[in-house]
Amino acid sequence: MNEEILYKPEEIAQKLKLTKGTIYEMIKRGELQAHHIGRYIRISDTQFKAYLLKARGYENIYEATLSTKNDETFANVGSVSIHVSTILEGNVKISIRPENIILARGTFISSARNLLKGKVIDIIIVDNSALVVVDIGIPIKALITTKSLNEMNIKKDTDIHVVFKTMSVSVYK
Structure with a gap:
């Protein structure tokens, strides 16, 4: 069974060359979907790819x-x-x-x-x-x-x- 990769907000920040705070704001505004697991936030590879497509104009x-x-x-x-x-x-x-x-x-x-x-x-x-x-x-x-x-x-x-x-x-x- 293929398990989906889950990223920490810090890892997404590194990929996008943004600050961790910016990533949290993007999640809060609904621009980047994320999973809330207990007190932790994780972004799946699918959610990250969907964000990238939307950012490039694909809706x-x-x-x-x-x-x-x-x-x-x-x-x-x-x-x-x-x-x-x-x-x-x-x-x-x-x-x-x-x-x-x-x-x-x-x-x-x-x-x-x-x-x-x-x-x-x-x-x-x-x-x-x-x-x-x-x-x-x-x-x-x-x-x-x-x-x-x-x-x-x-x-x-x-x-x-x-x-x-x-x-x-x-x-x-």
Whole structure:
């Protein structure tokens, strides 16, 4: 059985070249997930990798099982199947950058293999950007301009299509 590596906050501080106090603050703010074991705090390797991906702009991170059908590879996240390009097999993690996702009011012909229908469940506006959260069977975040949000008349409960290329999906163990 594979046991996951658990790091002390001091070890994460060394890896990130930050102070131990900064790591504790990141945990307190919820930026870095951690396990509280008695009076000790430990950060699993999975939690550390998730933080690194999020820090690099990857927000849509999912656990998936790969399958192949008609020479196409899919990452299955619950009932949602996402086209991916990988040589990996079995259980993986996938991530999709929010700025790589297109929102559309209808379907259209394109080279993007992933066209998933959903419903807007949340909208977070920061400056000229809107982070639109869409339920496609799993919550997925798309980053668009507020101009696009307004022109497309996207509001909570709007039916919308989420579109992204196979190559926009990062697959890793």
